[in-house]
Amino acid sequence: MKITEVETLYTEEFSNVIWVRVHTDAGVTGLGETFFGPGSVTAHVHEVLAHKLLGRDPLAIEAINREMVYAALGFSSSGAEMRAASAVDIALWDLFGKVCNLPVHQMLGGLSHQRLRIYNTCANPRYAQARNFRPVDNWASGQGDARxxxxxxxMHRAGELAxxxxxxxxxxxxxxxxxxxxMENDGRYITTDQLKLALEPFEKIRKAVGDRIEIMVELHSLWNLPTAKQIARALEPFQPTWFEDPIRMNSPQALAEFARSTPISVCASEVLATRFPYKDLLDRDATHVVMVDIGWCGGLTEARKIAALADTYHRPFAAHDCVGPVAFAAGVHASFSQPNTLIQESVRAYYNGWYKDLVTATPRIEGGYVYPMEGPGLGTELRPEVFDRGDLVRKVSRV
Incomplete structure (x- = not known):
């Protein structure tokens, strides 16, 4: 079996979600996905990776992944080259599962759990649709399903939401x-009034439901170290589960200083790629929960190595998801295959909404738990309607 075509697709409506399909002469096709920067990602797929893939055995996943990852100039970052490599790698695992007629989690070693607890990332339905998806105040409640x-x-009804x-x-x-x-202060400082306002959701949640719900705090690497420590001290009475990416993920020493300053766990980081920067963090006790994004870190091949690395340091693993439906499915497969998985991120605004418009199946979520995907490979495909969309951007490289 040989790779005969490498195809990229994205829609203008959901342009941050980029799919890669790997076709073979046996008629089996693998589906992968990454997120953000469609122009740069697709250019790297066709200008660089296609030359490494066409004519190759698609089941030589480890060898191909190594070549793709070392072709990423940013290597330890989740830049366009690494995101492209991640999408291809996911597609190869999907293809592998289809060839063997087994789900990807089985190909990764089998189920380590029968179900996994989820947390809800509290995004709005269209949070990740536009290219600039970080600012909280850009997303009106009327976008998508208001439920x-x-x-x-x-931001406004935290107690009711909890x-x-x-x-x-x-x-x-x-x-x-x-x-x-x-964003207002460039992460350099926070005023007393700003701090009080940002603490209000935590006050409302604890007043409404007490400690019956866990709160994860996402800081998006937006703060300098002194201000991040200040924020952490203010949040400690609310007993959050973790502080995620409090500072930029480019200094293990600085993150270790932050970790030592608070009794709350540090979670890091969706923006890192390959296992090597994670080792730097773990060697310095800079993170307690190891998070990866399957579509950014180097794919499933690298994610399972990162999870195993975390396990050697007795640290739990948590797969990131605030992206697209195929990467979410891949993350769920990875989570079920790893014994040290703590919890699975999910976005109910997505899996109850636009995910269903793009793929044939999403992971089953019931009663606060996610269950293993069924069927060969990832267990999901792009819906036929996607290929008929007028805003579909599609490119193919062939042998």
Whole structure:
């Protein structure tokens, strides 16, 4: 079996979500996905990676991954080259599972769990649709299904949102109310009034539901170290589960200083790629929960190595998801295959909304738990309607 075509696709409506399809002369096709920067990602796929893939055995996943990862000039970052390599790698695992008629989690070693607890990342339905998707105040509650306008919810009705999540069985939530002052002040400082305003969602949540729900704090690497420590001290009375990416992920020493300053766990980081920067963090006790994005870190091949590395340091693994439906499925497969998986990120505004417009199946989520995907490979495909969309951008490299 040989690779005969490498195809990229994205839609103008959801342009941050980029798919890669790897075709073979046996008629088996693998589907992968990454997120953000469609022009640069697709250029790297066709100008660089296609030459490494066409004519190759698609089941030589480890060898191909190594070549692709070392072709990424940013190597330890999740730049366009690494995102492209990640999407291809996911597609190769999907293809491998289809050839063997087994789900990807089985190909990765089998189920380590029968179900996994989820937390809800409180995004609005269209949070990741535009190219500039970080600012909290850019996303009106009217975008998409108002029932899942969870970003607007945590900013204005946090207590009600926590009660609603608990009613559906979800016992953990992630919020980021510190983003607006970070963007206003370039992350250099936070005023007393800004700090009080950002603390209000935590006060409302604890007043409404007490400690029945966990709160993960996303800081998006927007703060300098002194201000991040200041924010952490202010949040400690609310007992959050973790502080995620409090500073930029380019200094293990600085992150270790932050970790030593607070009794709350540090989670890092969706923006890192390959296992090597994670080792630097783990060697310095700079992170307690190891998070990866499957579509950014080097794919499933690298993600399982990162999870195993975390396990050697007795650290839990957590797969990131605030991206697209195929990467979410890949993340769920990875999570079920790893014994040290702590919890699975999910976005109910997505899996109850636009994910269903793009793929044939999404992971089953019930009562606050996610269950293993069924079927060969990833267990999902692009819906036929995607290929008929007028805003579809498609490119193919062939032998």
């Amino acid at each position: 899942y306008a969870d970003l607007d919810g945590f 009660e609603d999540l608990l009613a559906s069985g979800i016992t953990a939530m992630k919020i980021w109310p510190f983003d607006p002052p970070a």
